[in-house]
Amino acid sequence: MSIGTVISGVSSPSPSKILFVLNGNGSVHKGQFVELDYEEGRLAAMVTDVVKTNRYFERADSVKEIESKIGAMEKHFPVAEWEYAVAEAKTLGVIAKDGIIRRPTFAVSPGTKVRVASKETLQKFLGFVEGGLFLGRVEFHDVDVKLDINRLLQKHLAILAMSGAGKTVTAKTLIEELLERKKEQGRIAVIVLDVHGEYTSFAHPPKDESARDYSQKTKLINALEMKIGVSKISARMFSEMLPGLSNAQKRDLEKVINKLQKEMREGSGPFDLKMVKNEVLNDKDIKEATKRILASWLSGLEELNLFAKVDYPNLYDVIKPGMLTVLDMSGIINMKKKQIIVNYLAQRLFAERRKKLLPPFLLILEEAHQFVPEHKSREESICKGIIQTIAREGRKFGAALCLISQRPIRLDTTVLSQCNTQIIMRITNPYDLKHIGESAEGIDNKSLEMLTSLRVGEALIVGEAVNYPVFIKVRKNYSQASKHEKTLAEAAKEFEENAEREKNEISSFL
Template sequence: MNAPTLLGYVGAVSGSLVSVKQFQGIASGIAIIGGRSYRVGQVGSFVRIPQGYHDLYGIISDVGATATPEVLRDANQRGERWMSIQLVGEIVEASFERGISQYPGINDEVHIVTEDDLAKIYGTADGGQVTIGRLAAAESIPVRIDLEKLITRHSAVLGSTGSGKSTTVASLLRSISGGHTGETAFPSARILLLDVHGEYGKALANVSKVLRVNPQDGSEPLYVPYWAMDILELVEFLMGRLEEKALSPILDKILEDKLAAHKKANFLGVDPTSLTSDSPIPFSLKKIWYELIDPEIKTWTDQQRTQSARIANGDPETLTPPQYPLPGAGSSSPFMNNAGVLGIRRPLTLLRSRLLDRQYDFMLHPGDWEPNLLGAVKKDLPALLENWIGHDKPITILDLSGIPSIVMTRLVGGILNIIYQALFWGREMPDGGRLRPQLIVMEEAHRYLGKDGHSPAREMVQRIVKEGRKFGVGAMVVSQRPSEVDDTILSQCGTFFALRLSNSTDRSRVQSSLPDNLAGVVDSLPVLRTGEAIIIGEAARLPVRCRVTLPPESERPQSGDPAVVEAWAASRKKGDYEGLAAAWRSQNPRWKLPTENGGGSGA
């Protein structure tokens, strides 16, 4: 008598692909086993192939005539009762392992996987695992992921807008940082979240520290000191692309100022003989600008150019240039300067404009991290690192919603450079990457990790995904357009959380990046429910369709759909367009009047 779980028999084996002829005795698509109903032959369902003392496990990737082995030329043998199975792992004695040690034989039995089987795989809570949701096919079975492999092997959360992507990320981070009960599972967890739209501050309020360009609701100001960023990228942003004959003297002047600042402050760990223009030592951009503009506009009263024609000294602190009379015509006084001229008046005008533009204050005038004209700062690099990754909360949210788009890729590249360089060089220190690993979560990654053009952020993330595993820096890439994300970055992600993806180009991009050849499973991405994900890769014991645990409404990201019907059905009221304009000008969506009758110029 056949077992009630019998699904079929192995008909062909080709590598990890097994063709199964469905058992004729199964008359419908539902089997009742142990009082529970199971759908038979569903794409994405698991199967079990007994092999004596251990069982092989696979996942159904194709069903029907297309799953028939090509070698079957006899029309009588072809038909719709075939399935393609991808082998994914095995249970030896009592523990489940990815990969297989032997292949099934022809006519071996193939069985439906029951909840008892799933409990053997997912039911054991080994150390270092995090519960993130429930199996979609059996919601009594929790889905756990391996935290160590999630961090060290990198991951990607991919899904169309509205698929529950932001909520999934918030749920994942809550599971790691304190679960959904408020108990801290990993009290020394260290997660940095780059929040492009400002969605997560409220959702993760009790487990995170929020840094914003425009502080509000208890958040702190975000500062990214320019002197700690990649110097070539900084100069290009501030002055445009320069020729080598102009760039080299500028870098030399920056190095000179950094050496002078070190001589005064004696920064720990700095060797003056190996210091470069890229070393994270404070220097004054105002002073650099003033010293570079002077030779460009200088004139002399004598032809030998020994007597300066300066009328006023100017002031580097206020970015006021020195004043000189314009050169005379022909050989008449005053005479044009010809020493130290780099021909960069236009780039210096751009530098001054950037320094005066208040929207870049978070970077060019970074509060206590802004150097004075001598390069002295109130707060140094240790205070910055402690502010970002050294506080008592497991998550740091850098809210980048107020950042100008023109500087986004350079800013993200600068932030990642600061974090990675500190954890890389300090990898053997107690707070370095190896002894206290760091996870960096990048929301809306397609905005700054695209394939085209020069992108400092993309280059930095490529380095992290290639080398970060060895130095304790993990990446989680979050995007609604995986087809626009750099190929190298996605190919290095070991775990994928694939939510609903409607676009065929995006689906094919995910399919080409997956570590398991599960085309049939990926084809089900368009029909996933909101908040449902297919989890594939190293952190998952098996490729699995999971219902991610939803946080309470109050702890969800502010990314939900607006209530269109309710809003449009309400009676029309007089609009407050003065407040609307003030919110735009203040770059603060929660702008309020300073007093009840204080007019429309709020803070």
């Protein structure tokens, strides 16, 4: 059904833009898709602006004078008959009669009728697939957003938004879709580096009967209980954890590590930091000043209570196809400790995947700007190097990244540019918007401006996963809500209720 007619403007219609006037029954929204007949097939366009006008209200001085004398104009004149709306739309592409999508190369004729884009047109044009990951619905259209897993994840994904805009809900939606996949569809392992404990709810049976239970598909690891096996740490990785060492000090430490690893291979068994430190202190070839420095650095690592002779947990026990592994780091405040954990885990995951000893995986990194910052060196950001490596080379080995950040401008440009799909939600900071505009391919200024007015749960998808940028409404989660998703008022109420309950229990006991 036609909603409007293409009209002539100063510079339209053209191959890149059309203007159309809405008919009496037509309505259209900014961001909505429309289609119209084209010589080669169907032309698809996205509405970028809608303007209403009325000749009775064109001159402010006349409106003021008339209404001051006779009252509201609509009571005396047929103003409704002279009101009309004109929409501007950016042409996106042509679905040719042979099914191939081509770019428009000539203008449509004025007078061409405009329709709301059909479900078939949108699915074909945007690149949605049956059996894809169902993330939500196209804004203003009853069309499911089902994305091809390879296009979405193989070249990495970034979810960017200000705090409270729906990043975690979007990430949970993605995780649910990956856990729902059948063996014959191809299942990957999912690992979440959970900074705030927002994904731990996956590991617990839901209290709400309407929520789906993913607890049997989830392994929850408390990062406070995690141990890194010192005997598996290379000399280079030690150097990354001790960035203040000189080259000479690194060489001495490397010699000690290599000696202990050689002895381990010969049957002496795994070793820990204490054994490394003792070996340093007993090595006659190392200068006394160097011994003191290395011993001090190693003591600092010991204080993190993170290292042991062997890894805990064993990666092979927790990384499985179709399974979710949540590393809960919410109990750790020390940023260096978190950096070391992320660095070691990412290094092991990538190394084992390259050897095909682990399944293809998606590594989800919350608060990514803390771990891969833009203006800090590798010495200051321990895990920056391995995340950059996975971003560059991961797609060759089935190692995918999903970076989640509320401050895109602080996120390393090299890594962000390797995320070929971006799901961008509400962002109001002008510096972040500028950074996104420079790093995201296919996003124009008008789409960028619309990001500031998005509501919670609304998002713009750009990049590899879709043929053209599309605004969507993210679906509701199937899983239960996190304990962190309470409102401020709900948290305050719960605190007082718990305090009162404890007081009553103490009184009854006494």
